[in-house]
Amino acid sequence: xxxxxxxxxxxxxxxxxxxxxxxxxxxxxxxxxxxxxxxxxxxxxxxxxxxxxxxxxxxxxxxxxxxxxxxxxxxxxxxxxxxxxxxxxxxxxxxxxxxxxxxxxxxxxxxxxxxxxxxxxxxxxxxxxxxxxxxxxxxxxxxxxxxxxxxxxxxxxxxxxxxxxxxxxxxxxxxxxxxxxxxxxxxxxxxxxxxxxxxxxxxxxxxxxxxxxxxxxxxxxxxxxxxxxxxxxxxxxxxxxxxxxxxxxxxxxxxxxxxxxxxxxxxxxxxxxxxxxxxxxxxxxxxxxxxxxxxxxxxxxxxxxxxxxxxxxxxxxxxxxxxxxxxxxxxxx
Amino acid sequence: xxxxxxxxxxxxxxxxxxxxxxxxxxxxxxxxxxxxxxxxxxxxxxxxxxxxxxxxxxxxxxxxxxxxxxxxxxxxxxxxxxxxxxxxxxxxxxxxxxxxxxxxxxxxxxxxxxxxxxxxxxxxxxxxxxxxxxxxxxxxxxxxxxxxxxxxxxxxxxxxxxxxxxxxxxxxxxxxxxxxxxxxxxxxxxxxxxxxxxxxxxxxxxxxxxxxxxxxxxxxxxxxxxxxxxxxxxxxxxxxxxxxxxxxxxxxxxxxxxxxxxxxxxxxxxxxxxxxxxxxxxxxxxxxxxxxxxxxxxxxxxxxxxxxxxxxxxxxxxxxxxxxxxxxxxxxxxxxxxxxxxxxxxxxxxxxxxxxxxxxxxxxxxxxxxxxxxxxxxxxxxxxxxxxxxxxxxxxxxxxxxxxxxxxxxxxxxxxxxxxxxxxxxxxxxxxxxxxxxxxxxxxxxxxxxxxxxxxxxxxxxxxxxxxxxxxxxxxxxxxxxx
Numbered sequence: 128x129x130x131x132x133x134x135x136x137x138x139x140x141x142x143x144x145x146x147x148x149x150x151x152x153x154x155x156x157x158x159x160x161x162x163x164x165x166x167x168x169x170x171x172x173x174x175x176x177x178x179x180x181x182x183x184x185x186x187x188x189x190x191x192x193x194x195x196x197x198x199x200x201x202x203x204x205x206x207x208x209x210x211x212x213x214x215x216x217x218x219x220x221x222x223x224x225x226x227x228x229x230x231x232x233x234x235x236x237x238x239x240x241x242x243x244x245x246x247x248x249x250x251x252x253x254x255x256x257x258x259x260x261x262x263x264x265x266x267x268x269x270x271x272x273x274x275x276x277x278x279x280x281x282x283x284x285x286x287x288x289x290x291x292x293x294x295x296x297x298x299x300x301x302x303x304x305x306x307x308x309x310x311x312x313x314x315x316x317x318x319x320x321x322x323x324x325x326x327x328x329x330x331x332x333x334x335x336x337x338x339x340x341x342x343x344x345x346x347x348x349x350x351x352x353x354x355x356x357x358x359x360x361x362x363x364x365x366x367x368x369x370x371x372x373x374x375x376x377x378x379x380x381x382x383x384x385x386x387x388x389x390x391x392x393x394x395x396x397x398x399x400x401x402x403x404x405x406x407x408x409x410x411x412x413x414x415x416x417x418x419x420x421x422x423x424x425x426x427x428x429x430x431x432x433x434x435x436x437x438x439x440x441x442x443x444x445x446x447x448x449x450x451x452x453x454x455x456x457x458x459x460x
Numbered sequence: 461x462x463x464x465x466x467x468x469x470x471x472x473x474x475x476x477x478x479x480x481x482x483x484x485x486x487x488x489x490x491x492x493x494x495x496x497x498x499x500x501x502x503x504x505x506x507x508x509x510x511x512x513x514x515x516x517x518x519x520x521x522x523x524x525x526x527x528x529x530x531x532x533x534x535x536x537x538x539x540x541x542x543x544x545x546x547x548x549x550x551x552x553x554x555x556x557x558x559x560x561x562x563x564x565x566x567x568x569x570x571x572x573x574x575x576x577x578x579x580x581x582x583x584x585x586x587x588x589x590x591x592x593x594x595x596x597x598x599x600x601x602x603x604x605x606x607x608x609x610x611x612x613x614x615x616x617x618x619x620x621x622x623x624x625x626x627x628x629x630x631x632x633x634x635x636x637x638x639x640x641x642x643x644x645x646x647x648x649x650x651x652x653x654x655x656x657x658x659x660x661x662x663x664x665x666x667x668x669x670x671x672x673x674x675x676x677x678x679x680x681x682x683x684x685x686x687x688x689x690x691x692x693x694x695x696x697x698x699x700x701x702x703x704x705x706x707x708x709x710x711x712x713x714x715x716x717x718x719x720x721x722x723x724x725x726x727x728x729x730x731x732x733x734x735x736x737x738x739x740x741x742x743x744x745x746x747x748x749x750x751x752x753x754x755x756x757x758x759x760x761x762x763x764x765x766x767x768x769x770x771x772x773x774x775x776x777x778x779x780x781x782x783x784x785x786x787x788x789x790x791x792x793x794x795x796x797x798x799x800x801x802x803x804x805x806x807x808x809x810x811x812x813x814x815x816x817x818x819x820x821x822x823x824x825x826x827x828x829x830x831x832x833x834x835x836x837x838x839x840x841x842x843x844x845x846x847x848x849x850x851x852x853x854x855x856x857x858x859x860x861x862x863x864x865x866x867x868x869x870x871x872x873x874x875x876x877x878x879x880x881x882x883x884x885x886x887x888x889x890x891x892x893x894x895x896x897x898x899x900x901x902x903x904x905x906x907x908x909x910x911x912x913x914x915x916x917x918x919x920x921x922x923x924x925x926x927x928x929x930x931x932x933x934x935x936x937x938x939x940x941x942x943x
Contacts, residue, residue, distance in 0.1 A: 145834065217915075338870070344918055346943075347870050348641075348870050349639050399723075
């Protein structure tokens with residue numbers, strides 16, 4: 128489908144309702160069944176889709192509401208990873224994962240999630256996948272010689288899944304790699320891992336790098352300078368970065384290192400419940416347009432809306448769309 | 461009648477035995493109606509605080525909606541009880557249960573029933589910090605003299621030196637990763653006399669010089685307190701570091717409200733003896749059923765009459781004069797005589813007691829929850845196994861914690877030195893407050909609940925005993941980021 132200039136989207140997750148948090152925890156306490164939880168997830172995803180459509184987003188996701196967190200949803204699908212399933216109390220906690228042997232090739236069944244999403248919307252869609260670097264940082268390695276070798280093997284297995292997603296119709300896939308901001312020195316080899324991950328995948332690839340959003344707070348501080356110039360070697364078409372909370376100073380990097388990347392510019396601060404005004408959103412977009420041409424700019428929040436209350440997430444996305452329309456009008460679109 | 465013997469110090473077991481014997485005798489003499497005896501629970505306690513809000517015998521009724529439930533509780537404070545009067549007082553207290561109006565005539569109430577955290581005693585607490593110098597002059601000593609050991613553990617030189625060394629190490633590590641901010645923010649909330657801040661800055665300057673780093677000039681040390689007299693005193697204490705220090709009027713319940721410009725920027729936040737002085741509610745579990753505590757402050761009628769006479773106040777004007785004290789402060793209570801106003805304040809505070817009632821609730825979610833705390837955090841806190849317990853919600857401490865954490869830099873940490881109950885079952889081992897500490901209030905802090913709330917907010921909360929002073933009951937709360 129054709130997109131307007133400055134397409135609007137989310138980074139991935141939508142607000143997790145309190146009732147769903149409670150029901151997920153009920154599942155861990157064995158008080159509801161897997162089948163019941165699946166049905167609950169289906170309903171929650173449909174509601175998230177509807178909310179995004181009503182907000183006026185051009186590209187939507189499934190809200191990632193099936194996922195307990197960005198690690199476990201993938202780790203439990205990767206064959207060969209082990210965990211003691213008693214080691215978390217609350218659904219959002221991480222399991223303690225360990226790898227003790229080479230990871231075999233296997234389907235991660237992510238395409239089912241994409242098919243569900245595409246079945247319930249005629250909007251543009253995006254599917255988000257946690258990248259190998261972030262997974263490696265949360266899985267204890269007792270087999271591979273080093274993190275790069277482990278991440279490369281994960282990328283090899285996940286590459287097959289990305290191809291499966293593309294075959295299922297996913298035209299836009301986002302790789303989430305926030306842990307680079309905590310371990311910037313890894314990015315040099317991280318680019319090679321990224322290229323292994325996306326090799327031969329017939330879809331637009333975006334790389335999302337933020338400063339963490341665990342429990343709705345940043346995990347690291349610093350700047351995006353470490354991404355350049357290495358990112359120019361990555362086979363990705365878009366990079367989505369956090370600018371609303373941190374300010375737009377790092378936009379200068381797009382001038383300092385000329386490139387053809389699309390920029391997903393974060394214009395909504397997801398770490399505060401204060402709802403931005405459309406004018407503030409417009410101003411943040413205008414700032415980005417000083418460094419990247421409009422035809423290569425996508426508009427989105429800094430990171431996922433997972434930790435925002437539903438009414439706040441909804442209001443913020445709506446404002447984001449309104450602010451974008453102001454700038455589109457200025458551009459004569 | 462069921463007798464509960466709670467937290468009795470070993471030296472008081474003989475007293476507890478004689479009190480128990482007297483109570484059983486009184487119950488057996490037929491002076492208490494059988495219907496009351498059937499529903500009667502007597503709790504023997506040794507109240508840790510010499511001055512507190514209870515009388516020797518305290519009657520507590522349970523309420524459900526408009527209905528008074530048959531359940532009756534009598535608390536006996538072994539510290540205050542006089543064995544020769546016990547039997548009469550016990551029978552009288554139970555008669556008051558039958559005829560509440562008779563009991564009410566013995567008291568001058570200062571307010572209607574309300575959740576504990578909303579009570580008038582917290583206005584007295586506020587008055588204390590706003591007019592601290594007046595109270596100290598009248599008392600003849602600084603407020604820290606009332607602390608165990610007569611001084612604040614926060615100022616212990618070794619503790620300060622270790623804290624500074626840890627902070628320097630953090631800065632060095634950040635610098636190694638090229639992540640050290642140009643301005644290094646450190647925040648102390650509840651500054652006391654300012655001695656800790658002064659000692660911290662002295663030590664940091666010395667360490668910085670000794671190790672040849674240039675961090676000291678980049679320090680921005682923020683001293684925050686809601687009491688201007690306290691801030692003024694602290695200003696004097698840190699005058700050697702005046703260029704690096706800022707003094708801010710901050711509500712400890714919501715530091716973020718004043719300091720939001722420092723969101724995710726503060727590398728070290730420290731609080732000492734702040735949480736134990738913040739408003740709290742209490743939850744009671746009896747035979748597995750939940751209640752929250754409502755209270756109303758009163759002064760025994762005889763004492764109110766005595767105070768009124770001493771200050772030339774018509775007895776009917778007593779409550780109005782107390783209200784006026786809280787509104788205008790002791791300075792303006794008697795235009796010509798500040799001392800008179802302070803003495804009245806101290807007399808009333810000394811006499812204030814709390815009458816409690818237990819409000820039946822279906823689940824802990826029906827209690828007045830601390831602002832910002834999601835119900836899901838609390839619903840699993842009281843497990844099925846808890847049958848009889850009384851504990852603090854530490855409402856103010858939880859609010860303060862949640863409203864402080866957004867200030868922390870991703871690599872920063874919060875340290876809180878205070879009296880913490882780190883396991884729910886430990887509430888049964890000692891009376892945890894409220895007590896009176898000079899003109900202020902002290903409560904132990906529900907560290908177990910704080911840890912639970914912290915975990916859900918993305919922080920691991922650890923407690924370590926304060927090992928720098930033998931016999932100290934304070935602990936250090938440390939936070940680390942939770943992945």
